[in-house]
Amino acid sequence: MVSYHPAGRDTALYAAVQDVKAGHWMQMQRVLAQTRTWREWTARTQVLGVAAARCNVVELWLQEEPQSVAARVMYARVTTERALDAHRSRGQAEDPRWVQQLDELAGRARQACRGAHELNPGDPVAPICLLALAETDTAGRFPEHRVAPPPPDFLLPHGPWGLLEAAHRRDAYSREAWHRMLRVLQVGPGSAYLSRRAVSMDFARWSVSKAPLGSPLLLLPLYAHVEEYRTRRSKGDVVLSLWWVNESITPAITKAFEDWFGSCDPAAGSATDLNYLAHALTAGGFLKEAAAVFQAIGDFATPAPWQYITHDPDRWWEEFEATRSACLRRAKSPPSAGRRP
Numbered sequence: 001m002v003s004y005h006p007a008g009r010d011t012a013l014y015a016a017v018q019d020v021k022a023g024h025w026m027q028m029q030r031v032l033a034q035t036r037t038w039r040e041w042t043a044r045t046q047v048l049g050v051a052a053a054r055c056n057v058v059e060l061w062l063q064e065e066p067q068s069v070a071a072r073v074m075y076a077r078v079t080t081e082r083a084l085d086a087h088r089s090r091g092q093a094e095d096p097r098w099v100q101q102l103d104e105l106a107g108r109a110r111q112a113c114r115g116a117h118e119l120n121p122g123d124p125v126a127p128i129c130l131l132a133l134a135e136t137d138t139a140g141r142f143p144e145h146r147v148a149p150p151p152p153d154f155l156l157p158h159g160p161w162g163l164l165e166a167a168h169r170r171d172a173y174s175r176e177a178w179h180r181m182l183r184v185l186q187v188g189p190g191s192a193y194l195s196r197r198a199v200s201m202d203f204a205r206w207s208v209s210k211a212p213l214g215s216p217l218l219l220l221p222l223y224a225h226v227e228e229y230r231t232r233r234s235k236g237d238v239v240l241s242l243w244w245v246n247e248s249i250t251p252a253i254t255k256a257f258e259d260w261f262g263s264c265d266p267a268a269g270s271a272t273d274l275n276y277l278a279h280a281l282t283a284g285g286f287l288k289e290a291a292a293v294f295q296a297i298g299d300f301a302t303p304a305p306w307q308y309i310t311h312d313p314d315r316w317w318e319e320f321e322a323t324r325s326a327c328l329r330r331a332k333s334p335p336s337a338g339r340r341p
Contacts, residue, residue: 032070083109156199244283278294
């Protein structure tokens with residue numbers, strides 16, 4: 001049976017999320033105190049931030065422990081999440097009251113990020129949150145969102161490159177930081193659809209060229225292609241049957257499988273990354289390789305990308321189960337039934 005939870009296989013984080021939803025912060029405090037790497041710290045605070053954004057549990061924690069570094073980081077997380085939620089729920093609305101509300105939420109989040117940075121300057125979460133908030137600056141008002149790309153990559157657009165670099169200095173090749181940058185470029189201010197598509201693809205390829213073996217950044221092109229597929233499908237584009245077997249995506253699929261999946265412990269990685277890779281391999285015809293990824297996934301399916309390719313997004317797990325069953329069945333066929341990278 002398919003099981004989805006944002007904590008994935010992290011049982012300690014699962015317990016903390018459930019505690020947060022019940023209005024308590026002690027388990028969140030304990031799990032963060034036991035976190036030892038920046039990779040795990042970033043991932044855990046992100047999941048907890050989403051869970052805590054719709055309640056006041058972090059504010060209650062701050063009242064009890066106003067000098068807690070972890071509480072300050074979580075306050076940066078929840079205020080950032082609230083600003084992003086407000087921005088995405090109202091799109092590009094011109095209602096002055098909404099614009100003022102969004103400015104207040106984003107300003108509060110930036111102040112919270114500065115407070116978290118002052119307590120622990122080496123923490124990557126504050127610059128990552130500031131990078132995420134660039135999405136809300138649709139007019140490009142803040143100079144830190146209009147920085148030139150690092151040389152010699154002059155074909156990439158201006159953007160929050162300084163914030164990406166700040167996150168990179170604290171946690172090299174941070175998965176969340178690069179995904180936040182991709183998102184900002186995909187929804188960049190005033191950009192035409194085709195230019196956003198080209199920019200996101202260029203950034204994904206650029207990221208792959210920088211990423212070390214085993215890095216989750218090797219999957220960024222798959223995310224960019226899924227977003228492009230989702231957008232085209234929503235616009236009624238029916239010429240998508242060969243999307244995942246064209247020469248622009250096949251090398252990215254094979255590289256993600258060989259250099260990421262083949263060079264790391266899948267169980268320690270992102271469940272979403274595994275699901276994106278399983279989908280791309282299956283759609284691209286690499287059935288034996290997809291079967292190996294589905295085995296690593298087990299029942300830890302994630303809504304994306306399945307909700308973007310099914311006719312009923314609310315029942316995305318049916319698409320996952322059907323794809324997994326078909327893949328495992330066909331992977332047992334003679335070699336001619338599938339392609340190998």
